[in-house]
Amino acid sequence: MAPTTRTRGSIRDPRRPARRPRVSVREQRAEATRFRRSITLLGMSVVAPGSAQLVKGNRQVGKVALYAWGAVIAIVLLVAWRTSMNDLAKMAVRPWLLTSFQILAFMLALAWVLIIIDAWRLGHPPGLNRKHRLIMVAATLVVAVLVSTPFVVAARYAEAAHDMVVSMFPSGEVAAASNGRLNILLLGLDSGDGRDGTRPDSIHVVSVDVLTGEPALISLPRNLEKARFPSGTPAAAEFPDGFSGDGDRSEYLLNASWTYGEANPELFDGPSGPGPTAVKQAVEGTLGIKMHYYVAVDLMGFRNLVDALGGITINVEEELPIGDKGRVLETGVQELDGYHALWYARSRESTSDYDRMARQRCVLGAFMNEADPRNVLVNFLELADASADMVTTDIPREDLGNLVDLAFDARGQELMSLQLVPPLVVPADPDFALIAEQTADLLDGVGRPNDDVSLAGTDETQPGDAGSGSGPSPAPDQTDADDTTAEASDDEESAGSGEPEDEDALTDVSSVCSYE
CATH class of the missing domain: 3.40.630.190 (LCP protein)
Incomplete structure (x- = not known):
């Protein structure tokens, strides 16, 4: 017969795994609250980068990020309102402008990803259970890819336009029209x-x-x-x-x-x-x-x-x-x-x-x-x-x-x-x-x-x-x-x-x- 172990008046078969300790309702509610907070901080960083830091982290970083995000939105709206397709096409044939745009796009993508990672940190992952930690890691990676992709694509377009303009069109003297x-x-x-x-x-x-x-x-x-x-x-x-x-x-x-x-x-x-x-x-x-x-x-x-x-x-x-x-x-x-x-x-x-x-x-x-x-x-x-x-x-x-x-x-x-x-x-x-x-x-x-x-x-x-x-x-x-x-x-x-x-x-x- 298999040996048995006596514990407090009961006999337990050692071949059976020990039962997990039951989690109280109070602990379950606390875990759910922590998980919701982590999800909320991550969502805030997607909608308004810097808002999570403003609420729970470094307020100075949060303010800078929010101001920068507001400036980007204002510039995009202004360009969409006041800039014609003709003007955009003219911008797309200026190498220095394309290079500047490419650098700016990469910087914005990197900054946004860092803000999202910091929001994940503020959600205190070690305090979550294993399941919720895995969910937060996956959600953070997915969100980081989604928010950075448009900037990376824009930078790729700018790079392609820059390379085409520089390689195909030489620098030289502009010809004057003849008879108009x-x-x-x-x-x-x-x-x-x-x-x-x-x-x-x-x-x-x-x-x-x-x-x-x-x-x-x-x-x-x-x-x-x-x-x-x-x-x-x-x-x-x-x-x-x-x-x-x-x-x-x-x-x-x-x-x-x-x-x-x-x-x-x-x-x-x-x-x-x-x-x-x-x-x-x-x-x-x-x-x-x-x-x-x-x-x-x-x-x-x-x-x-x-x-x-x-x-x-x-x-x-x-x-x-x-x-x-x-x-x-x-x-x-x-x-x-x-x-x-x-x-x-x-x-x-x-x-x-x-x-x-x-x-x-x-x-x-x-x-x-x-x-x-x-x-x-x-x-x-x-x-x-x-x-x-x-x-x-x-x-x-x-x-x-x-x-x-x-x-x-x-x-x-x-x-x-x-x-x-x-x-x-x-x-x-x-x-x-x-x-x-x-x-x-x-x-x-x-x-x-x-x-x-x-x-x-x-x-x-x-x-x-x-x-x-x-x-x-x-x-x-x-x-x-x-x-x-x-x-x-x-x-x-x-x-x-x-x-x-x-x-x-x-x-x-x-x-x-x-x-x-």
Whole structure:
């Protein structure tokens, strides 16, 4: 038999655990009171940081925390009341302000967490039973994470904006508007394995009136021959009869100017770099207007940008083949992700370069339509990551505030477009006087060339022989490696081919592109 133990007239089996001493009702009430006090102090620190210290701890610390919390709320309310989305966007492109905001956000998060931990201490955890202690520890950790998360997220946004502004936009001189307009050259770069150097696959100019924000879009064919350079530049002296590269026919084309500039940097001195400077000067001399800045987007980067934005809405008017596997892009209004948007913008299968330019015009309009402040804010981190390595520009960060104003002014206004394609302009035999006149018609409506930049060799053009129709050159895709880029010879073959139907030179983009 098992031994037994006698205690005060009773026999207890030692194999049985000893009974816990019964807790009196009075002790239970005291424990509940202590637990409620701990919960209350923690809740007070969430609603009004410092109030727990003011009631039960260091009153001086409590006062400082409450005053600081009140100041934060007042500032947030004032900003929400008096600051427009435009002002917030301008703040978001100032690196020093972003750094200050990031530091302040981390300091506020840390201070609030410390206040909460101190409120937990004031709740006297050792005086609670084990169950309540565990509850208080878990509640304190959860509350600390919840109150600090918004500040950490805000600091992360500020860090991403700061890194994007500093890495993407150089410090430099702010360009003065010409004839009341700011002109930005937009380039889509195709620098894949099958391409000899970097060549702009799409060339567009966005011009914005600095007073009204009225935007205009000019599209130039990449196969435009014998582009002019502004008089007085080394390139104009080198090519008095128009750009001819190294003499090969494929080097006559406008999109070959980037590669030529990189190979001959002595002709294209400037902060933008020889390649971009060469294209800027070629477009300046051809259109007769000053190119203030350029923005170049790698074509795969464009795909990532569209995905980061959440896609774009496009009205696909005709079926477009996708790759060589029999897939097609169906007709109708569609939400396109980056992969399909890139195919829509670049595909030349069964269409011409000029059809493709028209689609690129629609894509630019759709991108502007989707890039409203709310959508940009929601997808900001993805946009910043996609832009970091895919976008190059010479826009100085000192001018970003002004460009934000122009972007907000331009939103909602008609985007007038000029396409310099046949039958208006024959790329193999361009009439540069007509190009300058059409550009002036678009920008100022008086039918005169802009006198910002004088044209070199405007009176003499060197017509070339029109090439054969452009062959199929699908858009690049990671799953279709063979279709990544077009060969340089494809640029030559596309000259003067695939003329579109005749239409007015000046067109409202919204009248030919539908985004709903």
